[in-house]
Amino acid sequence: MRFDHRHLLGIEPLRPDEITTLLDLADRYVDFNRRPDRHARALSGLTQINMFFENSTRTQASFEIAGKRLGADVMNMAMQASSIKKGETLIDTAMTLNAMHPDLLVVRHPHSGAVNLLAQKVNCAVLNAGDGRHEHPTQALLDALTIRRAKGRLHRLTIAICGDIAHSRVARSNLLLLHKMENRIRLIGPPTLMPSGIDAFGVEVFDDMREGLKGADVVMMLRLQRERMDGGFIPSEREYYHRYGLDSEKLGYAMDDAIVMHPGPMNRGVEIDGTLADDINRSVIQDQVEMGVAVRMAAMDLLARNLRSRPSEIIT
């Protein structure tokens, strides 16, 4: 078992066996999390700082719970209200925090590559909790774990990702991960929401949702950002729902046992029908949230092991 990474900045640098290692460990944490006593010591004595330069409730809570269950000292910093408003640059913020000797830094930032930049300037392990439209690795890993547990495998599946692919870091990371694990990937959405150069990604692209869902084992819906709804990228909310909203009729084109996923938060009646989202026979959306905590525990555990095995850079 090897997971030789200092940071978790994206799916791109991970090998398939490393992904499997991480998911195997996360599987154990799923069981652990269902026990009544949920205190472990994997991160005991370590300091975890969650730095969110962009609003987040779910991801931040998930990282916080993951850290606390593993015994870390967790601190949340709402960066939007902080020094960044006073004109401090990202690098200065990073240097300041670095001087406080954190062990794990969980970062979300509205600009692609910002987390990579920050990781170059600190001594601790950095976890990317979403950077711009680049990557959101823990989301892809929790999706992978959800799929693996629901389908019994994570290869040779037909997986449809639907919606705003162009602006989605979730789509980016999922695409990379599912590709590495040798799945058949379909992207469904209006051409205005498809990234450029998509032909070169080794995926099938559909602008007809029914066509794209045919025979899919997994249907992964993406959130449509409010600011994209009115006329800029799509004509209107209701036209979008008409063509790309997932309802039971459209889902009928997928495999009978196809699962429905959504990274949340959902816009009911925009990208997904509310009843379908709550259908426990098809929707695994609640499982995704549960897997999120387990995957983040596994990721931090693995990075912390690497931290501890490395001789200290300060005290010799």
Added chain:
Amino acid sequence: MKRTLIVNAQLVDPEAGRVTPGALLIAKGAIAQIFGEPAPVVDDAAVVDADGAFVAPGIVDIGVKIGEPGERHKESYGSAGLAAAAGGVTTIVTRPDTSPAIDTPEALEFVRRRANEAAPVNVLPMGALTKGRAGREMTEIGLMMDAGAVAFTDCDHVVTDTKVLSRAMTYARSLGALVMGHPQDPGLSRGAAASAGKFASLRGIPAVSPMAERMGLDRDIALVEMTGARYHADQITAARALPALRRAKKNGFDVTAGTSMHHLTLNEMDVADYRTFFKVKPPLRAEEDRMALIEAVREGLIDIIGSFHTPQDEESKRLPFEEAASGAVGLETMLPVLLRLYHAEDLDLPTLFRALSLNPSRRLGLDSGRMAEGAPADLVMFDPDAPFILDRFKLASKSKNTPFDGARLQGRVLKTFVTGREVYSYR
């Protein structure tokens, strides 16, 4: 002034398209005489032994940004002049995108005075085409020409109002002024930091299709047809823009085009892990574009290569890629970097110096850029084979934002002469 005789040189003649061994005599700031081998003995002339090195007409670099006025900490006339001399650039043609913009004859006079007292090379200023580069009212083109402006441009602020631009171009035509455009559709390219394609999508960087450049060029060429203005496109960087350029030239319009050293030697993949020193404007393109640009320079479709020297301080580059400033310094690195194309047998030396020296001189109506008797003795002596590793902190520019830091380069400037005076000598 004492005469200088350069012997044992390989003389690069971009007009004749050849390199010949020989010697040349500099007198009164001009090339007085060119000799074949062996060089004659000339009385009372200081002899410079080139020892087999190449001597070419000095580079005329159109589109250099200097931080005066407004951002002198990034680059001054003094530092830029030293960088130019060290890079074999004998004439700097400056951009008016300073703060405030160079948009009045008075501002031009300031530039000329500062340049004369601080820079060891020739400095020719360009003026803004519209006041404050705001795209609303034309500047005093006539008075600025009298004050020495060699061309008019709003740089990367594309004049979006076609009525304003058509009037400015019509007015410029009546004075024979050269208008330099930045072919780019501003709507499409808004907010973009990379070229649309797989790389930008993988990195999640907001991107623009290279088609935006074609659209900008198409529009500008239509305005040239309408107004009869003399027009130069500052940077053509996309393969898709080339057919439009070819058509315009074939139709006999007074249109020329440039490209940048970076777009000829780098591609979008070089950005790699969000390296902001590779963020330039327009953004780096695909490898196919780069290959097409080289071919366009070879056949003369693209006339001019420039460094588009854009000094930026560390703070404006040490930011997330989207937020980081665009541009790279290039005065000092242009020749060694472009010699990569010579070593790769993409371009021969006369072709390279046609684009670096001869064509920009011609376009601006200068006498320089030629290896001919009577031409100003603006010369660069270089060894195209000397290898070195570039250390950005050794650059003369105040700003060190070069994408070639740590690059293995081949080709070193040995001496630079401006009107016969040696302004740089390696060690």
